[in-house]
Amino acid sequence: MTSLGALFNKIAESKRNQIILFIAYVLVTGLGLILLPDSTVAFLLLLFSILILYYIDFNLKAKWITGLVILAVIVPFISSFSGSYQTYMEVGTLVGIYCAMALGLNIVVGFAGLLDLGFIAFFAVGAYSYAIFASGQAAKFMPFGHYPLPGGTFWIFILIGAFVAALFGIILGVPVLRVRGDYLAIVTLGFGEIIRILLNNMDHPINITNGSMGIASITPPNFFGISIGSSSQFYYIALCIFLVVIYIVRKLENSKLGRAWKAVRDNEIAAQAMGIPLVKTKLAAFAIGASFSGMMGVVFAAKQMFVDATSFTYLESTIVLVMVILGGMGSVPGVILGAAVVIILRTQVLTNISNWLSSLSATYGIPIPPALSPEKMQLLIFGLLLIIFALYRTQGLIPHKNRKVDVARLERESAELAHKASSGGADS
Structure with missing residues (x-):
C-alpha cells in the first residue's frame, strides 16, 4: 500500500x-x-x-x-x-442549455445572494419570444408583417430573447429591492407562477400565446441556407452560447461589478456604507442572469419546435436551483458540474435504471411496482441529494475559491509607487 x-x-x-x-x-x-x-x-x-x-x-x-x-x-x-448518436447529442444539448441557465442563476444566487425561485420564467419569456414570431401565431394579433419569420432570424432572436428576458429581470428586481431572505424567495416564486399562468391564458381576448394549446410548427433555424433540425446540429449552437456565457461570467466574477455582488451577498449594510449602489447592483444581477436564460429559451423553442406553459413549471426552477446548490454556489466550474450531473441523471442514468428494472421484472417475473421506478422518483432522489450535501458537503461538489492575491507583487508595486512619489517630491 x-x-x-x-x-x-x-x-x-x-x-x-x-x-x-x-x-x-x-x-x-x-x-x-x-x-x-x-x-x-x-x-x-x-x-x-x-x-x-x-x-x-x-x-x-x-x-x-x-x-x-x-x-x-x-x-x-x-x-x-x-x-444512439442523436440521443447522446440530445443529452449534450440539454447539458449546454441548462449549464448556461445555471450560470445565470448562479449570478443571482451565488454571487449576489438573492434567492430566486422563479428563474424558469425568464427561460419561458425567451422561448415564447421566438416561438410567437417564428410560427403563424404572430399573424393572429399582428396587423402587419409576414409570419412565420424565416429561420435566419433565429440568430437575431438569440439577442432579442436575452434583451426581453433582461427586461423582465429588471421588472422583477424593482419591486423586490426592499425584501430579502424568505420574503424574496416567496416573491420570486410568485413571479414565476404569474408568468406561467399568463402564458397559459393569453389566448383571449387577444390570442398571443395560443393558451394551453401551445405554439407548434415553429420554424427551425437555418445557417446560410442549411436547415438546422437535428440534435447534433443544435449541440454546436448550445456549445457556442455556453462558451460565450462562461467567458462573460468569468470576466464579471473578478470585475468591479462582481466584487460588488459579493459584497452585497455578504453584508448589504456594509456594502452600502462602502458606497456600493444597492439598486443598480441588484438589478444588474437580475438582468444579466435572466439574459442567459432567455438566450437558451430561444434555443429550446427552436429545438423542440413546440412550446407550451407545462415546460416552465416551478419544478423546473427547483431543478436549476438544485444544480447551483449541488455544484457549489458561487463556483463557476461547480455549477457547470452540478448542471451536467443533474441532466445526465434525469435523461440517462435514471431512465436506464428504470428500463433495466422493467426488463428484470419481465424476464424473471420479479414484481416491481411502477411507482418505485427511479425515473418517477426524481424529486425524491434530488431531495435526498440536497439533504446529503447540506449535511456533509455544504459547499457543493467544487467549492468556490476566492481569487488568490499576490502579496509580494502588491508590496513591490506599492514600494515602486512610494519611491516614484518621493523622487517626484525631491525633484520639485
Whole structure:
C-alpha cells in the first residue's frame, strides 16, 4: 500500500505523467465507446475526461483548448459510430442549455445572494419570444408583417430573447429591492407562477400565446441556407452560447461589478456604507442572469419546435436551483458540474435504471411496482441529494475559491509607487 501511494504521488507530481495518463484515458474511453456504441457507461466515462482535465496540472489556456477539442471534435466524432448518436447529442444539448441557465442563476444566487425561485420564467419569456414570431401565431394579433419569420432570424432572436428576458429581470428586481431572505424567495416564486399562468391564458381576448394549446410548427433555424433540425446540429449552437456565457461570467466574477455582488451577498449594510449602489447592483444581477436564460429559451423553442406553459413549471426552477446548490454556489466550474450531473441523471442514468428494472421484472417475473421506478422518483432522489450535501458537503461538489492575491507583487508595486512619489517630491 505504501509503494502504491508513493507511485501515485510520483505520477501526480509529474506534469508529463499526468499528460500521458490523460491522453491514455481519453483514448481508452473513446475506444470503449466505439466497441460498445450503445453503452451509456462508455459515453459517460468519455465525458468524465472533462472533469479530470479540470484537476490536472495543465496551463489554463491548454485546458481550454483541450476541453474544446474534446467537446467539439472527439465526443461528436466517436459518438457518430453509435446508433444512439442523436440521443447522446440530445443529452449534450440539454447539458449546454441548462449549464448556461445555471450560470445565470448562479449570478443571482451565488454571487449576489438573492434567492430566486422563479428563474424558469425568464427561460419561458425567451422561448415564447421566438416561438410567437417564428410560427403563424404572430399573424393572429399582428396587423402587419409576414409570419412565420424565416429561420435566419433565429440568430437575431438569440439577442432579442436575452434583451426581453433582461427586461423582465429588471421588472422583477424593482419591486423586490426592499425584501430579502424568505420574503424574496416567496416573491420570486410568485413571479414565476404569474408568468406561467399568463402564458397559459393569453389566448383571449387577444390570442398571443395560443393558451394551453401551445405554439407548434415553429420554424427551425437555418445557417446560410442549411436547415438546422437535428440534435447534433443544435449541440454546436448550445456549445457556442455556453462558451460565450462562461467567458462573460468569468470576466464579471473578478470585475468591479462582481466584487460588488459579493459584497452585497455578504453584508448589504456594509456594502452600502462602502458606497456600493444597492439598486443598480441588484438589478444588474437580475438582468444579466435572466439574459442567459432567455438566450437558451430561444434555443429550446427552436429545438423542440413546440412550446407550451407545462415546460416552465416551478419544478423546473427547483431543478436549476438544485444544480447551483449541488455544484457549489458561487463556483463557476461547480455549477457547470452540478448542471451536467443533474441532466445526465434525469435523461440517462435514471431512465436506464428504470428500463433495466422493467426488463428484470419481465424476464424473471420479479414484481416491481411502477411507482418505485427511479425515473418517477426524481424529486425524491434530488431531495435526498440536497439533504446529503447540506449535511456533509455544504459547499457543493467544487467549492468556490476566492481569487488568490499576490502579496509580494502588491508590496513591490506599492514600494515602486512610494519611491516614484518621493523622487517626484525631491525633484520639485
